[in-house]
Amino acid sequence: xxxxxxxxxxxxxxxxxxxxxxxxxxxxxxxxxxxxxxxxxxxxxxxxxxxxxxxxxxxxxxxxxxxxxxxxxxxxxxxxxxxxxxxxxxxxxxxxxxxxxxxxxxxxxxxxxxxxxxxxxxxxxxxxxxxxxxxxxxxxxxxxxxxxxxxxxxxxxxxxxxxxxxxxxxxxxxxxxxxxxxxxxxxxxxxxxxxxxxxxxxxxxxxxxxxxxxxxx
Amino acid sequence: xxxxxxxxxxxxxxxxxxxxxxxxxxxxxxxxxxxxxxxxxxxxxxxxxxxxxxxxxxxxxxxxxxxxxxxxxxxxxxxxxxxxxxxxxxxxxxxxxxxxxxxxxxxxxxxxxxxxxxxxxxxxxxxxxxxxxxxxxxxxxxxxxxxxxxxxxxxxxxxxxxxxxxxxxxxxxxxxxxxxxxxxxxxxxxxxxxxxxxxxxxxxxxxxxxxxxxxxxxxxxxxxxx
Numbered sequence: 001x002x003x004x005x006x007x008x009x010x011x012x013x014x015x016x017x018x019x020x021x022x023x024x025x026x027x028x029x030x031x032x033x034x035x036x037x038x039x040x041x042x043x044x045x046x047x048x049x050x051x052x053x054x055x056x057x058x059x060x061x062x063x064x065x066x067x068x069x070x071x072x073x074x075x076x077x078x079x080x081x082x083x084x085x086x087x088x089x090x091x092x093x094x095x096x097x098x099x100x101x102x103x104x105x106x107x108x109x110x111x112x113x114x115x116x117x118x119x120x121x122x123x124x125x126x127x128x129x130x131x132x133x134x135x136x137x138x139x140x141x142x143x144x145x146x147x148x149x150x151x152x153x154x155x156x157x158x159x160x161x162x163x164x165x166x167x168x169x170x171x172x173x174x175x176x177x178x179x180x181x182x183x184x185x186x187x188x189x190x191x192x193x194x195x196x197x198x199x200x201x202x203x204x205x206x207x208x209x210x211x212x213x214x215x216x217x
Numbered sequence: 218x219x220x221x222x223x224x225x226x227x228x229x230x231x232x233x234x235x236x237x238x239x240x241x242x243x244x245x246x247x248x249x250x251x252x253x254x255x256x257x258x259x260x261x262x263x264x265x266x267x268x269x270x271x272x273x274x275x276x277x278x279x280x281x282x283x284x285x286x287x288x289x290x291x292x293x294x295x296x297x298x299x300x301x302x303x304x305x306x307x308x309x310x311x312x313x314x315x316x317x318x319x320x321x322x323x324x325x326x327x328x329x330x331x332x333x334x335x336x337x338x339x340x341x342x343x344x345x346x347x348x349x350x351x352x353x354x355x356x357x358x359x360x361x362x363x364x365x366x367x368x369x370x371x372x373x374x375x376x377x378x379x380x381x382x383x384x385x386x387x388x389x390x391x392x393x394x395x396x397x398x399x400x401x402x403x404x405x406x407x408x409x410x411x412x413x414x415x416x417x418x419x420x421x422x423x424x425x426x427x428x429x430x431x432x433x434x435x436x437x438x439x440x441x442x443x
Contacts, residue, residue, distance in 0.1 A: 035273075048295055055291050064278030077282075081290055089300045099262070103269030110237035110268075118241065126348055127241040131325055132234075132248045168267075196270055199263035206228055206260055 033193075035101035036094075043091035054101075055084055062109055069113060079116060083109040100193065107133065161211035169204040172197055222254045222394035231257060235264040242353035242420045245325060246378050246396070249418055252323035253394025315343055315359045318414045320381050326418065330357060342366060344419075358417040360384060360409040367406075373422035375399040377407075382415030384408060 035057075041050035059080055066076025086108045094104050111129035118126055165173065175186045176197075183201075187194040226234075226247050233239040234247040251258050311331035313320045316338075322330055329347055336343045341361030349355040358377070360366060377397045384391050386407045391397055399405055409415040 043299075046295075046299060051295060052291065055287075055294075058272075059287055059290070060277035060282075061272055061275050063282070064275060065272060067278075077290075081294070084290075085294050085297065088294050089297060091299065093300075099266055100269055100273075102273035103266045106269035106272045107265055109272075110235075114237045114241075126350075127245050127329060129237075131329055132241070132244050134248070134251070134324060192270070196266060199266045202263050203228065203260065203267070210228060 033100065036096045039087075039091050039094045039101050039104075040096075042088065043094065051088060054087065058087075058105055059084060062105075065109065066113070075116065079109060079112050082112045082116075086112070100195070107135075161208050164211065165204050165207060169200045169207070172200040173204045176201060222250075222256075222392070224389075224391065224395040224397060225254065225257055226250060226396055228260065231260055232264055235261050236268055240353055242349045242355040243376065245329070245347075245349075245355060246376055246418060246420050248325040249323050249378055249380070250394060250396050252325055313357075313416075315345075315357075315416075316341075316361055316414060320416050323380065326380075340364065349420075352422055354421045356419050356421075358419045360407070360415040360417070362409060362412050362414050365406065365408045373401060375422075376420045378418045380416045380418055382409065382413045383411050384415050384417070385410055 035054060038047075038050040038054045041047035042054070062080045062083055063073075063076050066079040067073060070076050070079070083105065087105060090108075094101065111133060114129045114132070118128065162170065162173065171190070172186055175181045175189065176183065181189070183194060183197045187197045190197075230239070230243075230247060234244055239247065251261060311322050311327045313322055313330065315336055330345075336345045336359070341364030343359040345357045347355040347357065352373075357380075360382075362382075375398070377399075379391045379393050379395050379397075381393055383393075384407050386397070386405045388405070
């Protein structure tokens with residue numbers, strides 16, 4: 001089997017979902033990323049070709065991730081198989097309006113790994129991944145947090161904390177708040193999905209708030 | 218809203234929770250906090266998106282696995298039936314009875330805490346162990362209205378999440394969803410000064426440098442709280 005190494009694509013912004021499903025004016029391949037489309041095909045038609053693509057891309061990456069986590073190949077492969085079995089069987093549960101395919105696959109792998117580690121300790125009636133992760137059944141929260149921070153961000157108080165942000169978040173913040181690019185422009189420039197730009201901004205803002213709280217104590 | 222959650226887990230704690238590396242008991246505490254807190258739900262959503270992106274962007278690694286092995290795994294998988302599009306049924310509502318009151322449990326605790334009946338009571342307070350392992354203890358803590366929790370110290374980290382009612386200590390007032398973290402150095406005296414009963418989830422990390430016999434002498438309540 002060839003491992004299909006295709007370019008990475010991502011899901012669209014939740015706001016563009018409506019255009020895709022309702023008006024039909026946008027062709028499917030522009031509205032949904034490659035992996036999101038593949039999952040839809042697997043869910044709707046048991047499309048083995050689409051599954052083959054997903055498997056070829058994610059299996060070796062999950063294996064590398066698993067080896068890093070478990071430190072051995074055997075458990076890593078058990079995790080890969082369980083995760084991708086879930087992807088096959090539960091593709092219909094994937095909801096692109098809640099995030100990218102890669103996020104969904106990551107959370108499945110995380111839950112599989114958690115339960116594998118707990119099972120090793122073999123306790124009955126134990127805390128399981130199903131208790132811990134709600135699987136996206138929370139309603140979407142409003143995104144109002146960003147705006148009220150804009151004024152704060154230009155203040156000198158925050159400057160030293162800016163440097164301490166994780167590099168990926170700092171880059172996005174610098175482009176948005178120093179170069180004054182729009183979120184879409186940052187997305188285009190860095191080649192990352194718009195949703196990721198917004199996520200990184202929110203995470204950075206919360207980090208800055210924590211840093212500020214600490215420094216004022 | 219006067220009763221919104223004010224005491225949140227730190228981002229680092231949320232990150233550990235999202236990547237699955239937090240121990241089960243503390244993860245349960247964070248998961249329960251999320252049931253009350255849209256703000257942290259959004260943050261976790263963002264962190265998961267970030268981690269998913271990292272997975273997709275990661276290198277495939279030099280696969281020493283033969284293509285035939287991958288193919289075999291894939292064929293095994295696609296030979297299984299797919300599940301119909303039915304969202305798994307949410308855990309049924311469960312009511313917890315203690316001290317003559319009934320409490321509705323948040324989602325994260327429904328399965329785990331739904332059938333706790335072994336309560337250890339003393340005065341207006343009661344505690345019930347949840348299934349958890351060393352070095353952490355997770356338990357439910359019930360504090361009746363107008364009741365003080367006796368002054369206590371603890372050797373490990375004590376994390377408390379208010380589930381229902383409210384309580385106060387030297388540092389403030391806590392409502393459902395609020396997370397209180399006390400280090401071993403803190404001596405604190407939580408009280409329920411309201412006319413409603415209070416229910417909390419409490420997670421204690423094990424007393425690490427701890428001479429058990431001696432401490433039992435010094436602080437008989439330790440066994441109760443730990």
